[in-house]
Amino acid sequence: xxxxxxxxxxxxxxxxxxxxxxxxxxxxxxxxxxxxxxxxxxxxxxxxxxxxxxxxxxxxxxxxxxxxxxxxxxxxxxxxxxxxxxxxxxxxxxxxxxxxxxxxxxxxxxxxxxxxxxxxxxxxxxxxxxxxxxxxxxxxxxxxxxxxxxxxxxxxxxxxxxxxxxxxxxxxxxxxxxxxxxxxxxxxxxxxxxxxxxxxxxx
Amino acid sequence: xxxxxxxxxxxxxxxxxxxxxxxxxxxxxxxxxxxxxxxxxxxxxxxxxxxxxxxxxxxxxxxxxxxxxxxxxxxxxxxxxxxxxxxxxxxxxxxxxxxxxxxxxxxxxxxxxxxxxxxxxxxxxxxxxxxxxxxxxxxxxxxxxxxxxxxxxxxxxxxxxxxxxxxxxxxxxxxxxxxxxxxxxxxxxxxxxxxxxxxxxxx
Numbered sequence: 001x002x003x004x005x006x007x008x009x010x011x012x013x014x015x016x017x018x019x020x021x022x023x024x025x026x027x028x029x030x031x032x033x034x035x036x037x038x039x040x041x042x043x044x045x046x047x048x049x050x051x052x053x054x055x056x057x058x059x060x061x062x063x064x065x066x067x068x069x070x071x072x073x074x075x076x077x078x079x080x081x082x083x084x085x086x087x088x089x090x091x092x093x094x095x096x097x098x099x100x101x102x103x104x105x106x107x108x109x110x111x112x113x114x115x116x117x118x119x120x121x122x123x124x125x126x127x128x129x130x131x132x133x134x135x136x137x138x139x140x141x142x143x144x145x146x147x148x149x150x151x152x153x154x155x156x157x158x159x160x161x162x163x164x165x166x167x168x169x170x171x172x173x174x175x176x177x178x179x180x181x182x183x184x185x186x187x188x189x190x191x192x193x194x195x196x197x198x199x200x201x202x203x
Numbered sequence: 204x205x206x207x208x209x210x211x212x213x214x215x216x217x218x219x220x221x222x223x224x225x226x227x228x229x230x231x232x233x234x235x236x237x238x239x240x241x242x243x244x245x246x247x248x249x250x251x252x253x254x255x256x257x258x259x260x261x262x263x264x265x266x267x268x269x270x271x272x273x274x275x276x277x278x279x280x281x282x283x284x285x286x287x288x289x290x291x292x293x294x295x296x297x298x299x300x301x302x303x304x305x306x307x308x309x310x311x312x313x314x315x316x317x318x319x320x321x322x323x324x325x326x327x328x329x330x331x332x333x334x335x336x337x338x339x340x341x342x343x344x345x346x347x348x349x350x351x352x353x354x355x356x357x358x359x360x361x362x363x364x365x366x367x368x369x370x371x372x373x374x375x376x377x378x379x380x381x382x383x384x385x386x387x388x389x390x391x392x393x394x395x396x397x398x399x400x401x402x403x404x405x406x
Contacts, residue, residue, distance in 0.1 A: 073250035
């Protein structure tokens, strides 16, 4: 929304409380949910991201041809699906979610798997960025947002081996410099600070 | 593709063999992949479904306004995400996948969870269809395709309690009558036949 210069207020929703008024807005009872002026309600991360590009096309974040949009969406699936399954859940869910939900000790096998898998994904980012300005092509797109969102969660733990993956690091430094992303990097988990370099674009 | 009257040939890809030529088309090494005349390659189920609607908009399967598309996509996420997690994996993965991959006995707790959860989803379909012609509104959409795809997998096992959910059953009978869907219902797993009523629109 910041990339599109849209004004918005954030509201916290404790989805686990299953508040009746919230369930009436979104029967799936999850976030994000967007309430538009005039009370149109848009639910679901995928539907919402696509909706914003449909409704507020300046600048377009999915691309301007069917083929360009397919490439952006392929990479969004890559990061929201494959990266999430192979890296994020193994590291972030084990180290942070389990701690906050008091679900016992992190599983060291899962953490090892996540720490191994992340190299392959950083190589893939490096391979893409060697030929392209941004991940899905020469324009900044939702693929960059999706990849950076996942990486920033892992980076909050200090678990991204940036030094071994310079092209990916250079791309991520450009992401960190974007005003839209800087706001997000200011978000902290109370009682669990990120590494010092976390929000620094010159890391 | 049949709904859009697009001609195509199907090719089988044994993704677990990780064939090099296939990996070059799709580094994620999963299906579906579409090869267009002229060799444009479109990968990933989500990107591919959206691409077909972008490129061949007659008839539109995602709707004609940003709001209508958001509703279709919300429901696609509902079925591909929530239904898949709460029902399909618990029933289809346990009963079929485990058998074919020789992964041991089905987990009876998972099967019980799937059999309970499906009622809630059939009620939700009934609730939607009470007010609408099709799941996402008055036009047939990709939400119907997504819901029917998941339900047909569970129905192949004979595990959909249709008699307790008449409105959902009436909607599914209409789905079964569509020529595009009839072809799919002809697909069988060798050595594992579906119930007799499976492909019958008057079930």
